[in-house]
Amino acid sequence: MFGIGTYPRGGRLFVAALAVACCGFGNTGTADADTFIPLPGGIITRELADGTTITIRIDEESAKVSPSLGSTPVHRNVWVSGVGSVDLAGPSADTATIKISPGYVxxxxxxxxxLGVNENAGESNTLSQTAPYITPSLSESFGGGITLAPGQAVARLMLDLEKPDDYGMESHKRYNKVPGPHASVTWVDEAFEVNGCGGYAQARSFVLAEIDTTTFIGNLALWGQPFTMG
Structure with missing residues (x-):
């Protein structure tokens, strides 16, 4: 279940920002039946050349992990909750557009x-339907099930917003686009399955933000703390 919030428009950004926050690498639980894992979330702030700041937060984050009903060792069920938000402040905040996309790896x-954002990415990167500036080797899952083999990782994007395109055809966006200076997405007990992994499995959240102005496109990403699924 999702909630999407916005506040009044915020301003123009004149330079790009690209950064990664890794909020701890420790394991936080084991995948016993209905294991509840509270997670610390995180925050990252970057200042642009004109004094405008971009802040991404993950708050109220948690996960609940359980094995399959048949206790199959290659299957896990996961329910995740959290709030991702993006805020702009300062002289350029009023005319920017924010694209926000939460998910899990x-x-x-x-x-x-x-895992993180490609540090060599430039201003031409955009938050498209497939969020290309996540580590390029990751494939993406668009449904409720994820099938993994040992040594594989998948990015599970949370949003799937359906709307007509310019020709009236159905299109799907993997991000929410709102005017600045604030955008947020809330997910509560969002469920997905992990299949095929007979060994150790791990997940971590992320919130991707793209700031679009008339002069540049800038990207910023916040990564949550990894947690074990057993």
Whole structure:
């Protein structure tokens, strides 16, 4: 279940920002039946050249993990909750547009704590339907089920917003686009399944933000703390 919030418009940004916050790499629980895992969320703030700041937060984050009803070792059920928000402040905040996209990366028998945004990405990067500036080797899951083999990781994007395109055809967006200076997305008990991973499985949240103005496109990403699914 999702909630999307906005506040009054905020301002123009004149330079790009690209950054990653890794909010801890420790394991936070084990995947016993209905294991509840409170998570610390996180915050990242970057200041632009004109004094405008971009802040991304993950708040009220938690996960609940359980094995399958048949206790199959290659299957887990996950329910996740959290609030992702993006805020602009300062002289350029009123005319910018914010694109916000929350999600989770899930890995099987690999360390996903080092996954992050491509540091070489430039201003031409955009938050498209497939959020291309996540680590390029990640495939993406658009449904409720994720199938993984050992050594694989998948980005599970949370939003799927349906709207007509310019020709009246159905289109799907993996982000919410709102005028600045604030955008937020809330998810409560959002469920997905992990199949095929007979070994150690791990997940971590992320919130991606793209700031669009008439002069540039800038990207910022916040990563949550990894948690184990057993």
């Amino acid at each position: 899930v890995g099987c028998q690999m360390d996903i704590s080092s």
